[in-house]
Amino acid sequence: MHNILIEEMIGKDEPANTLKDQDPKNPQDFFNQTVEQIEQLYQAGLVHGDLSAFNILNNEEKPVLIDFSQSTLTTTPNCKDLLRRDIENVCKYFKKHGVNNDPQEVYDKIMVDSLNHQKEREVKRKMEDTKEQVKEKMKDAEQK
DSSP: OOOOOOOOOSSSSSEEEEETSSSSSHHHHHHHHHHHEEEEEEHHTTSSSOOTSSSSSEEETTTEOOOTTTEEEETTTHHHHHHHHOOOHHHHHHHHHOOOHHHHHHHHHHHHHHHHHHHHHHHHHHHHHHHHHHHHHHHHHHOO
């Protein structure tokens, strides 16, 4: 078995409301946190694919993304179209709540940050590989 589904209630005493049913007290902060989660998801290799106020929970003024049935890998050919749609849906909702945003700027920021994140991981991996090579050479030199 390669897949597993885990469910739990989000909320303390009562289930957290969806964003469509409970507007955030600080829309700008909630928007920023939501975009950060979209970016983290993208950097982990996934795009939600159907993100809207219906599947973002407002859990004590923190966003929780739910309903990943439409999610797709970032290697899927249409993943960037789905990412754009997710961003546009989120931006549209928050614009109604006074948050000035430009979906293209949000998309561009996620792409740039993701590229930088990927480059950082590659540099760290190369540094680890180099460390291992140096250790092996030192070990070989000690044995001679």
